[in-house]
Amino acid sequence: MTSFQLLSTDGLARRGRLTTPHGVVETPVFMPVGTQATVKGLLPEQLEAIGAQIVLGNTYHLALRPGADLIAEMGGLHRFMGWTGPILTDSGGYQVYSLAPTRRIDDHAAVFRSHIDGALFELTPEKAVEIQEQLGTDIAMCLDECPPFGTDPGRLKEAVGRTIHWAERCRAAHRREDQALFGIVQGGTDLELRGKCAAALVALEFPGYALGGFSVGETAEQMTAVLEASAALLPADKPRYLMGVGRPQDIVEAVARGIDMFDCVLPTRNGRNAQAFTMDGPIRLRNACHKRDSAPLEVNCPCYCCRKFSRAYLHHLFQADEMLGPMLLSLHNVAFYLRLMAAIRQAIEAGEFARFREVSLARWGDRT
Amino acid sequence: MTSFQLLSTDGLARRGRLTTPHGVVETPVFMPVGTQATVKGLLPEQLEAIGAQIVLGNTYHLALRPGADLIAEMGGLHRFMGWTGPILTDSGGYQVYSLAPTRRIDDHAAVFRSHIDGALFELTPEKAVEIQEQLGTDIAMCLDECPPFGTDPGRLKEAVGRTIHWAERCRAAHRREDQALFGIVQGGTDLELRGKCAAALVALEFPGYALGGFSVGETAEQMTAVLEASAALLPADKPRYLMGVGRPQDIVEAVARGIDMFDCVLPTRNGRNAQAFTMDGPIRLRNACHKRDSAPLEVNCPCYCCRKFSRAYLHHLFQADEMLGPMLLSLHNVAFYLRLMAAIRQAIEAGEFARFREVSLARWGDRT
Numbered sequence: 001m002t003s004f005q006l007l008s009t010d011g012l013a014r015r016g017r018l019t020t021p022h023g024v025v026e027t028p029v030f031m032p033v034g035t036q037a038t039v040k041g042l043l044p045e046q047l048e049a050i051g052a053q054i055v056l057g058n059t060y061h062l063a064l065r066p067g068a069d070l071i072a073e074m075g076g077l078h079r080f081m082g083w084t085g086p087i088l089t090d091s092g093g094y095q096v097y098s099l100a101p102t103r104r105i106d107d108h109a110a111v112f113r114s115h116i117d118g119a120l121f122e123l124t125p126e127k128a129v130e131i132q133e134q135l136g137t138d139i140a141m142c143l144d145e146c147p148p149f150g151t152d153p154g155r156l157k158e159a160v161g162r163t164i165h166w167a168e169r170c171r172a173a174h175r176r177e178d179q180a181l182f183g184i185v186q187g188g189t190d191l192e193l194r195g196k197c198a199a200a201l202v203a204l205e206f207p208g209y210a211l212g213g214f215s216v217g218e219t220a221e222q223m224t225a226v227l228e229a230s231a232a233l234l235p236a237d238k239p240r241y242l243m244g245v246g247r248p249q250d251i252v253e254a255v256a257r258g259i260d261m262f263d264c265v266l267p268t269r270n271g272r273n274a275q276a277f278t279m280d281g282p283i284r285l286r287n288a289c290h291k292r293d294s295a296p297l298e299v300n301c302p303c304y305c306c307r308k309f310s311r312a313y314l315h316h317l318f319q320a321d322e323m324l325g326p327m328l329l330s331l332h333n334v335a336f337y338l339r340l341m342a343a344i345r346q347a348i349e350a351g352e353f354a355r356f357r358e359v360s361l362a363r364w365g366d367r368t
Numbered sequence: 369m370t371s372f373q374l375l376s377t378d379g380l381a382r383r384g385r386l387t388t389p390h391g392v393v394e395t396p397v398f399m400p401v402g403t404q405a406t407v408k409g410l411l412p413e414q415l416e417a418i419g420a421q422i423v424l425g426n427t428y429h430l431a432l433r434p435g436a437d438l439i440a441e442m443g444g445l446h447r448f449m450g451w452t453g454p455i456l457t458d459s460g461g462y463q464v465y466s467l468a469p470t471r472r473i474d475d476h477a478a479v480f481r482s483h484i485d486g487a488l489f490e491l492t493p494e495k496a497v498e499i500q501e502q503l504g505t506d507i508a509m510c511l512d513e514c515p516p517f518g519t520d521p522g523r524l525k526e527a528v529g530r531t532i533h534w535a536e537r538c539r540a541a542h543r544r545e546d547q548a549l550f551g552i553v554q555g556g557t558d559l560e561l562r563g564k565c566a567a568a569l570v571a572l573e574f575p576g577y578a579l580g581g582f583s584v585g586e587t588a589e590q591m592t593a594v595l596e597a598s599a600a601l602l603p604a605d606k607p608r609y610l611m612g613v614g615r616p617q618d619i620v621e622a623v624a625r626g627i628d629m630f631d632c633v634l635p636t637r638n639g640r641n642a643q644a645f646t647m648d649g650p651i652r653l654r655n656a657c658h659k660r661d662s663a664p665l666e667v668n669c670p671c672y673c674c675r676k677f678s679r680a681y682l683h684h685l686f687q688a689d690e691m692l693g694p695m696l697l698s699l700h701n702v703a704f705y706l707r708l709m710a711a712i713r714q715a716i717e718a719g720e721f722a723r724f725r726e727v728s729l730a731r732w733g734d735r736t
Contacts, residue, residue: 038685038692044676066659066684074662074680082676291434294442308412308450312442316434317406324406326691 002138002180002207004239008349012231012258015348018054018208018239020086020138021178022078025053027239027260028344030251030337031088033268036061037071037081040268041330044082050303050335051342054138055083056263059131060092060099064114064121068134076136088139088263090243091128093184094146094212105145107162125169133176141210142170144184149217151188160186160193164200171204182208182241189222191229198233209234210241211259215250224253231258248277248340249364252357255344267337271330274318278336281364283311285329290315303335304328370506370548370575372607376717380599380626383716386422386607388454388506389546390446393421395607395628396712398619398705399456401636404429405439405449408636409698412450418671418703419710422506423451424631427499428460428467432482432489436502444504456507456631458611459496461552462514462580473513475530493537501544509578510538512552517585519556528554528561532568539572550576550609557590559597566601577602578609579627583618592621599626616645616708617732620725623712635705639698642686646704649732651679653697658683671703672696 005017016027032039032047035058039047047055057077062068074080077087093110096103100112100121109124125143132140143166145159163186174181183201187193201209211230214223227242234240241261242254251262267277274285278298283290285297293311305314305328317325347356373385384395400407400415403426407415415423425445430436442448445455461478464471468480468489477492493511500508511534513527531554542549551569555561569577579598582591595610602608609629610622619630635645642653646666651658653665661679673682673696685693715724 036684036688036690037681038690041691041695043672043692043695045672061688065688066680070660070680073660074678080678080681080684082681292438292441304411304413310442310448312434312438313405313448313450316404316448320404320429320433322404322406323409323691323694324411327409327411327695 001178004208004237006237010348010351010353011256013255013344013348013353014258014260015345016239016260018260020054020180022084022086022138023053025086026345028251028255028341028348029053029261030341031056031261031263032334032337033263033265034081034083035265036065037077039334041272041327042268042334044084046304046331047083047334048085050331051338052085052334054086054088057081057087057089057135057137058092058095059089059128059135059141060095060123062089062135063092063123063131064116068131072134072136078136086138087135089132089135089137089141091132091141091143091184092123093128093144094244096123097146097148105162107165110143110145125166126173129170129173129181133174133179136176137179139180139182139208140174142167142181142183142206144186144212146186146213146216147188149188149213153190156188156190157193160197164197167201167204167206171206180207182206182210184210184212184243185230185233186213187230188213189218189226191226194226194230195233198230202233202235206238208239208241210243212243214242215245223250224257227254227259228257247364248337249361251340252344252360255348256353256357262341264337267333268330271333272326274325274329276329276336277333279363285311285314285325286318287315297332298336301332301335301339303332305332305335369546372576372605374605378716378719378721379624381623381712381716381721382626382628383713384607384628386628388422388548390452390454390506391421393454394713396619396623396709396716397421397629398709399424399629399631400702400705401631401633402449402451402455403633404433405445407702409640409695410636410702412452414672414699415451415702416453418699419706420453420702422454422456425449425455425457425503425505426460426463427457427496427503427509428463428491430457430503431460431491431499432484436499440502440504446504454506455503457500457503457505457509459500459509459511459552460491461512462612464491465514465516473530475533478511478513493534494541497538497541497549501542501547504544505547507548507550507576508542510535510549510551510574512554512580514554514581514584515556517556521558524556524558525561528565532565535569535572535574539574548575550574550578552578552580552611553598553601554581555598556581557586557594559594562594562598563601566598570601570603574606576607576609578611580611582610583613591618592625595622595627596625615732616705617729619708620712620728623716624721624725630709632705635701636698639701640694642693642697644697644704645701647731653679653682653693654686655683665700666704669700669703669707671700673700673703
């Protein structure tokens with residue numbers, strides 16, 4: 001029930017349309033992150049109002065708390081969190097590595113202790129699929145092994161082998177026809193491993209492909225080079241999702257290399273920390289220079305925060321440690337990312353993406 | 369420009385209408401508390417949506433941070449905080465006692481150290497009026513002296529004398545015709561002192577009167593007795609405001625004694641702590657019994673929280689320490705207080721307040 005249509009291209013940049021059981025997603029798209037069944041600090045009606053098309057949930061977090069069976073009992077993740085649009089769930093592979101202590105990984109499963117209560121938890125590829133089918137999301141991800149940046153070549157090769165093996169098992173276990181299962185290409189900065197992984201996953205004919213293991217410590221140059229080579233290995237008629245990336249300039253650069261889908265915690269995390277994204281670059285609202293500034297955060301931003309409040313008020317909210325500060329700035333920052341993606345889509349449609357990219361990088365700094 | 373119209377009575381309970389420069393307020397009314405220029409966790413558009421008619425600000429807090437001059441520069445408190453309806457500001461007398469360390473109070477002024485940065489601050493009656501005129505709120509309060517519960521009779525008498533003296537000075541200093549200045553009756557549980565204070569303030573012909581020094585440690589019986597006697601001392605054609613009170617049952621009991629206006633931090637404070645108000649009594653959302661409960665918090669509540677989410681989801685949000693939990697529960701709790709007041713107004717209009725009170729007290733427990 002999920003399909004992808006490539007509408008037009010501009011260089012390597014792609015303008016596409018992803019149709020899911022819960023709605024249509026225009027790509028390139030940014031997916032606000034709702035790890036624990038809520039995009040931090042935002043109401044679903046606010047997400048709708050600022051034009052969010054699809055949000056993310058996290059298999060690892062939701063399986064540990066409140067539990068996939070509970071969410072299924074409550075009618076699935078959409079109903080549980082009050083979001084009627086499409087949802088993609090990450091498989092939990094990354095979180096097993098980054099959050100859970102005393103883990104053991106072999107070909108059978110990832111075994112780890114919950115970061116919440118220390119309970120022992122075994123995640124097999126089949127279990128990752130089962131959980132995501134219980135959650136009932138539109139797009140599920142295969143369980144992958146995502147070793148840290150700098151892992152030695154032998155260990156990295158083993159992880160890629162396991163990621164391929166697990167992708168096969170996920171594919172075999174997956175049942176729900178109203179849910180698309182995407183494969184995840186790993187391989188760190190090793191282009192040969194990336195190529196091997198991509199070829200194996202493409203042979204499995206997934207309806208979409210993710211690039212994992214980016215933004216984990218590599219330099220911007222490494223990321224760009226690997227990204228360009230990896231994207232080229234993926235079929236043109238399937239959506240391409242760059243997991244966990246990133247800053248506005250990273251997104252523009254990745255779109256320039258043919259990526260369609262993004263997620264990142266930066267807009268909400270920075271929003272909670274008084275850091276705003278604007279088209280003119282970042283703004284730190286705690287800085288004293290904003291204390292008496294009656295201007296809105298961003299003049300042409302149509303979000304509720306920018307329509308109603310001054311920088312002076314936002315500065316005051318953060319100084320006074322008021323919840324409304326994180327709420328308003330998270331709202332603005334997510335709205336900024338969504339505006340950025342709309343501008344990117346428009347530029348691609350108009351065949352002006354190269355110019356858009358040039359202007360963006362001049363504003364935010366060139367990372368390539 | 370502010371006027372009060374007594375529309376009808378039912379026993380001692382009163383149905384009134386307060387007209388202010390920023391809009392009409394139907395009484396009895398509950399005023400959500402926006403101490404630091406924000407009702408904690410709620411957007412102004414949410415306050416509007418749930419029918420808030422007037423909100424509170426606090427002179428003490430706003431004078432210390434961000435400063436009344438800054439708010440004036442930003443166009444006044446309404447514009448600063450994005451609330452277009454009426455605002456009442458408390459004078460700061462209570463906060464000087466409850467928050468600020470190393471204070472000294474004499475007939476001239478209250479001198480205290482800021483609880484934020486320790487800076488020395490002098491608050492005279494004239495200064496309290498000046499600050500509130502800078503804030504530009506619809507209703508300002510006289511500076512009063514509010515000694516703690518249990519203060520010895522001599523000291524209490526001195527505080528009442530000073531409250532009267534300061535009320536005279538506030539009245540003399542007050543200039544803004546688009547702002548009403550209310551007097552505050554103090555006197556603790558001493559009915560003679562309450563009577564003396566009320567008589568002196570009534571002679572000054574304020575457009576409204578507050579009863580201060582309640583809910584500071586006295587028993588429910590003491591409060592009810594003093595409240596009944598004190599309300600009777602106030603002119604029938606002026607609004608009566610019971611400061612900082614209280615629980616739903618306290619409000620019903622105070623309306624039964626002729627009070628028109630209320631404020632209290634309970635709905636937002638309890639909301640942040642996972643405690644919900646409902647017509648059937650309080651609910652603690654962290655309790656395990658809510659873990660798998662697909663029912664809304666309150667079945668007939670039209671607020672966004674109750675329309676969209678289950679108790680199971682709210683339980684999850686608090687267990688996962690997600691901001692959305694406090695946001696949604698603060699919204700529901702304030703909406704609950706506003707619904708309670710609407711039901712009270714309707715009962716008075718219908719001449720059925722005695723019955724309403726009886727039913728309410730049977731639900732929530734009889735305090736009298």
